[in-house]
Amino acid sequence: MLKISDLVKKFVGEKTASVAAVNGISFEVEEGRFFTLLGPSGCGKTTTLRCIAGLERHDEGTIFIGAQVVSSPRDRIFVAPHQRDIGMVFQSYAIWPHMTVFENVAFPLRVGKKHFDARQVKDKVMRALSVVQLDALADRPAPKLSGGQQQRLALARALVGEPKVLLLDEPLSNLDAKLREQMRVELRELQRQLGLTTIYVTHDQSEALAMSNVIAVMNDGKIMQMGHPRDIYLTPANQFVADFIGSTNFIHGTARAGAVETEHGVLQCTVPAGIRAGDAVLVSARPESIIVHLEKPANTQNLFEGQVQLAIFLGEMYDCQIQVGGQLMRARLNPAHRVRRGDNVFLQLPAEYITVLPANG
Amino acid sequence: MQLSIPRPRLSNFRFDPRWIFLGVPVVVVAYFTVIPIGMLLVGAFKTGDPGVAGEFTFNNLLHAYADPTLYPLLLNSTIYAFGSSLLALVVGTALAWILERTDTPLKSLFYSLTLVPFIIPGVLHTIAWIYLLSPRIGFINRSLVSIFNLASPPFDVFTLGGMVWVEAMHLSPIVFVLMTAAFRSMDPALEEAATTAGANTWTTLRRVTLPLMLPALASVTLIMFIRGLESFEVPALIGLSAPTRIPVFTSRIYLALKGFPPDFGLASAYSLILIGLSVVGIYFYNRALKRSEKYATVSGKAYRPRTIELGKGRYVTMGLFLFYFFLIVGLPFFILLWGSVIPYFTPPALDMLDKLTLDNYAAFNILDCQPGQSFCLRARAAFTNSLMLGIGAATLVMVLTAIISWITVRTNWRGRGLLDLMAFLPITVPGLVMAVSLMWVYLTFRIGVYGTLWILLIAYITRFMPYGIRTTTATMVQIHRELEEAAQVAGASWRHTFLKITLPLLKPGLLAGWVYIVTVSMRELSTSVLLASSQSQVIAVMIFDMIEGGNTPRLAAMSVLFITFLIVLVFGAQKLGGRFGVRD
Known part of the structure; x- marks a missing residue:
């Protein structure tokens, strides 16, 4: 469903030479899987995710979503973010404060490529809101939600367009510990029910171990080890992984x-x-x-x-x-x-x- | 078979549309800011008037700086600017501390009242204080003489001390606002730690609060000093009307250009001093600001500090506030209102009560001017011009600066720093000097701008561009980048993202900036006074000119109407803005 090959992304420093934030990584995610990019801050995991979304233009490599090449600098292919079939939850949630809960979720349906009439929009939005249990708050101004509710709203907004790939950028890191554990279970359960291909970025190893089908541990722009959580924990491939996990x-x-x-x-x-x-x-x-x-x-x-x-x-x-x-x-x-x-x-x-x-x- | 035609290697040069997005603003901003300042520099080193071919010379500078009148000029300017900034600093800081840190009653009322002195135009503030402190007709002087049976009036506004007082009263609300922000950005835990360590209120203030505030105090003093140096209303209306003139740089420039023949070389030479001082001041101000950010006392926590309980003393501090507003708003407005309802000017007195009249306002029925009522027609023209200029300048500035700050905040394009700097450049140019610069430009290039409303529009756009940049940048920074990215990921095109996300989120900030620029444009005097002509009259200049005409009751009536209009405008826009804004 998603394939990355030899991805390289360099950032040009103000005065220094360019630094490769992502330095030649490749992986493939099968349909319906929960794939986690795990690593310390600055390891390139968020940059990788943003390249998949098209929010950053990478320098080398190819990104496939489904069978389509969405980005390949060598072939001068770049599909703009709004034309890629993705849903994304941001670390800050990025809830638009000038809209209600309903309007936030309806936005992807109203601006997207496919056209829906008002009834379809309403049906789809209410279904997405009921999935995250926010249907009772549909008319509330978005800033009036609690942290956990905003997080679920961001999720509903990412899901409503039924994207091919769901991208999650540390979505739980702004929640308090108890809520985080609860949301971890809910999020994974929801993903399983909907069968959504999901890329999850986190620096929290226990989150990664608890939720993922496959974890890729990253450091310095490279994948240090990729595999099932159990394998990563029990048979770390190198000192970094052994030290970072557990x-x-x-x-x-x-x-x-x-x-x-x-x-x-x-x-x-x-x-x-x-x-x-x-x-x-x-x-x-x-x-x-x-x-x-x-x-x-x-x-x-x-x-x-x-x-x-x-x-x-x-x-x-x-x-x-x-x-x-x-x-x-x-x-x-x-x-x-x-x-x-x-x-x-x-x-x-x-x-x-x-x-x-x-x-x- | 395919023909292979050798093609020039163009592949390395690809046209990038961002050159248009960056290039157009750069050219526009350079036109507004860089060209006038450049022309002023050229003019200061050139013989002859604008538009006349001249040659390179140092004579203008020599003439200006070797002149024996330079020494008293320098002394006057320094005493005036330093005195007024220091007095304003003491008053403004004390009031800010009281309101931020003590339990003085009626706080929210005082906070909203602090908006009012900003609305009253400087020219009216100055006129009002002349009517209050003039030795001959001053209301305060007359009252004190009759109450205490004094032999002579105790105050004389037509002295350097009087000028310092009036300007300090005008600057103090700005100090209040800046220092309030400084107090708020300081972590109150630092003061609470001192209290728990056994320090009393006074010791805490002296040993902890003030030392921590030192960078803020120093930079505010500096900025007030510059404002004092650049001010025009008080030096022109009081300094030049004094029995022995008290000239400062701004009034000297004004005299040089209003004399016959106008001395452009001298005006430019003095302008250079003002720009130089102001560049130095702003450089140090920015440096102090950066340093204070580095040793930030800011904790980011938005909790209200524990307020100091003053006990019965809180009625004293409340009284201080009431007295302050009485001084800077109540009395000045009262004297203008009084002047507008009596047939000839005399200080308020009980025996005048039966002569009260509204006749003075009759001349301002500008919606229904009769042909032949030349004053009414002129007032209508001035009002229409001021309103059109204000709206035009505010709209253009906000559109332009919204684009510029989007480029500086959201992109990493090369050259964006230069753009920001150019747009900020006019902050170093005093109003009067801006007028001199624009005269150089449009008397040299005679393209039908000089003497029309266009030159005023250009002047206002240039002068208020820095304010626009500040508002739009602050607003843009607050809008998290992810809010726009979320729209892109949700399937919105660039256009949709801009129209449905970016613009609505910017709206409250843009509206606030727009209203601010409309009001400051309408109040503007120091630039307009040299650029407005009889064909392009504006309200502030018309009032300025009326002072010499001597029809005081009519002048007072016009002042009252003008202030009322501005207050309605600002508070109306606030109400309206509140409805559009994001409620959080």
């Missing part, structure tokens, strides 16, 4: 056959193809996959001994900082146990939950 412990070491030699001992684990024995590597072990033993267990491999430096009781668990050799490692402990600062503990790093990454990043 929290993790990095342990330096040297690759051996089926193991990594670290300063704290040898870890048995799967060494991915491409890493040869003798290479410097980083082992990533997430706090929740480390098992903390208070007594030394028998017959257990991948065991490090350490001393508790800090144990913070968070209700559902202890968040522990444990000194292992010269390194502080984070691990979680079931609150049924009791630990105190200074206790000696044993950390088990199960081979199936740790990831070996090349050390250079």
